[in-house]
Amino acid sequence: MTNAAHRLLWTVVALLLVAGGTATLALTYGTPDAMVLSPALLDGWRQAAPWSTLAAAVAGLLLALAGQRLLARELRKPGTALRGTLSHPGRRPGRTRLPADVLAHALERDLTGGPGVRRARVVLTGAPPHPDVWISVDLAADICGGAREHVDAAVRRFAVTAGCQPAHLDVTARxxxxRP
Known part of the structure; x- marks a missing residue:
C-alpha cells in the first residue's frame, strides 16, 4: 500500500471509532442506568442463543485477525529491500519490467569483477523510479587504487542499464x- 492509502485507512478506522464512541456517549448521556441495546435486540440475542454467541466469536476473531495483519504491515521495518519489479516506460507503447533482485545481483557481479574487490553486496530500497542503492564491498589489503573509480563506473552502468538514476547512493568499503 502507498503512504496515502495507509493514511486513508487509518483515518477511516479513527473515524469509525470516534463515531462509535460518540453514539454510545449520546445514548447514555445524563441517565446513569441507560441501556445501549434495546430490550427487543436483547430478546432476539437470547432466542438465538448458541448461534448468536458463535457469530459474535467468529466476527471478533475475524476483526482480531484483520487488526493483527494491519499492525504487522504497519510495524515492519521501513528500510526493507525493494521487491517486485522496476517498471520503465519505453519510447513506444509498452513497458520494460526488471526484477529488483536480478538488478541487485547484476550490480554485485559487476562490482566483483573489478581489481581487488573480494565481495560485494547490493540492496535496493525506496521508490522504483529512483531507488536508493546501498553497496558494501570488501577490498583486498594489497589494493593500490582504482576501487573508487571502478565502483563509480559500475553504478553509472547500472543507472544506464536499469534506466533509473539512484536517488541515494551509500557505499561502504571494508x-x-x-599485509599492508
Whole structure:
C-alpha cells in the first residue's frame, strides 16, 4: 500500500471509532442506568442463543485477525529491500519490467569483477523510479587504487542499464586485514 492509502485507512478506522464512541456517549448521556441495546435486540440475542454467541466469536476473531495483519504491515521495518519489479516506460507503447533482485545481483557481479574487490553486496530500497542503492564491498589489503573509480563506473552502468538514476547512493568499503 502507498503512504496515502495507509493514511486513508487509518483515518477511516479513527473515524469509525470516534463515531462509535460518540453514539454510545449520546445514548447514555445524563441517565446513569441507560441501556445501549434495546430490550427487543436483547430478546432476539437470547432466542438465538448458541448461534448468536458463535457469530459474535467468529466476527471478533475475524476483526482480531484483520487488526493483527494491519499492525504487522504497519510495524515492519521501513528500510526493507525493494521487491517486485522496476517498471520503465519505453519510447513506444509498452513497458520494460526488471526484477529488483536480478538488478541487485547484476550490480554485485559487476562490482566483483573489478581489481581487488573480494565481495560485494547490493540492496535496493525506496521508490522504483529512483531507488536508493546501498553497496558494501570488501577490498583486498594489497589494493593500490582504482576501487573508487571502478565502483563509480559500475553504478553509472547500472543507472544506464536499469534506466533509473539512484536517488541515494551509500557505499561502504571494508579493507580485509593482511599485509599492508
Amino acid at each position: 579493507i580485509e586485514p593482511g
